[in-house]
Amino acid sequence: MSGFDHAAVQRAAEGRRLRLPRGPHRGKLGEVRAASVGSSMELHDFRSYHPGDDLRHLDWNAVARTGELVLRVRQDEVSPRIEVLLDTSASMAVSEAKAARARELAGWLCVLARQTGLEPVLVLVGGAPRQSSGPNLLPTLATVALDGKASFSSALTRAPALRPCGLRLVVSDFLFEGEPSVVVDRLARGTSGLALVQVLDAEDVEPSGGSGARLTDAEDGTHLERLLTPDLLALYAERFTAHVGLWLAAAKRVRGSLLQVVATRSLGQLAREELAALVEVAGAGAP
Template identity: 30%
Template sequence: MIEPTFLDELARFDPSVQRRVDAVRQGEQRSTEVGEGLTFSDHRKYTPGDDTRLVDWRVYARTEELYVKQYEAERNLTVHVLLDASTSMDFGGDRTVSATPHKFESAAKLGLGFAALAAAERNAFRFALLGETFERIDRNRSTQGEVLRLIEQLNETDPDGETDFRTACEDYAATIDSKSLVLVASDFLDDPAEIEAGLAALQRNDLTLAHVLAPDERDPPARGDTIFRDPEADTTLRTYFGANVERRYRDRLQSHIDEIEAVGDRLGARHVAVDSGADFFDTFGEVWVE
């Protein structure tokens, strides 16, 4: 259960989104207006009907051709939270017990923290669940009241089904119309090639990957004859979980984590390994602060 009181502790963090993403221009849509709040972007050839005030006469003096200046309208930065809601995220403990480490809730709290700090700076935020595609669950109201409503909705959300990671990310990326800060919170238990293809669609934004795993995934408590269940495929596997199998499991898990980190490196994204059993605010500091 996510308790709203955790939001009070976020005051310890600098809420300035722009400080984290100072390389990201606030807004990408072209504008032909002249005035304050605009950033020079590029030139294009003059066409009849263009505002002559935008003609760059210095360029004309050099080239004897008319070019107009193009500008980008400066807007508040938008924070996008993409939260994996597949069945594999429903792992780690009893959600009715607040002290129990649970993957979905840990990931949700990270996203809610991003949304709350965005609202504190009067930046916009969007919040979506990833499944076969994406589902926007915010109401386009970037306020602290909306964050509280999202807490209630997420407490009632049961992670279910499989995530088509590539399709969900590509579909969502098509809705982003300006460079933004994007947090993807997931266990990334999918083919790394599919994950990379999905994240590539979000690449032009400031992208952070919160790679969430539960303590029992990193260090399975199973020993001896054990039945493992795949919650998404709803299949089981019976095996003897001895020292050799445990070692191979740990090696494969670490290899997968390393692969996702390498995907992040190739795409210029920040990858942060998140242990759902660790102190939340220590973890949030690692994810939020660049």
């Protein structure tokens, strides 16, 4: 499958790492603090001893000072699971630019995750649900077909339950019917951070007018015949803006973010500008 520029992905990820959310993470033992308590040396809290607690975690100094059994609670050091969800429905391939940018963005996010010391898992949602991780991840992205006949929303309901993870990144155009808050709630469940990356074709944002056209839906094949008058285009723009606003509001409600990119811009440009909020330059530290 063409449209995946591996070199461009590597260039765009060079010197960058994912900006992780401040909240606690879940994942394998690693370098990132987890939401669960564990055996990390970093003190997390104190509490009274309850039968069954590990006696090794008693703070004997506190016992000596207070005469009460005080337990030292420490936080685990985890390596958070990163899920990158890519919408593989046919609407993601209405143009070569859109398909290429979607693949590159998913690959870019995976590379960034690795550079951040995390283990990314690629979840393909659209056709048959697939997952990929490890060294097969980028080759999978290069060959995945964006031809799913179901919308991202309906495919998500058929997909296996999403596992709890530290960060969930979703690459889709989010152009399907359905209640955005329901979809976003499902995506935000079991994760510390959610970022929605909306990839749009130029025609999605600002369709060209002209005479009549037979408009065919990329996924279900239904069609409409319309005269693309300025009035109709204005109406489309209005409804498009309202639709995006719904997704934006839904993302904010779960403390997530929605980043909109247009496929006509290169991945490098997107990494520097539209998607800058997702990354931090290596060595610069967290803002």
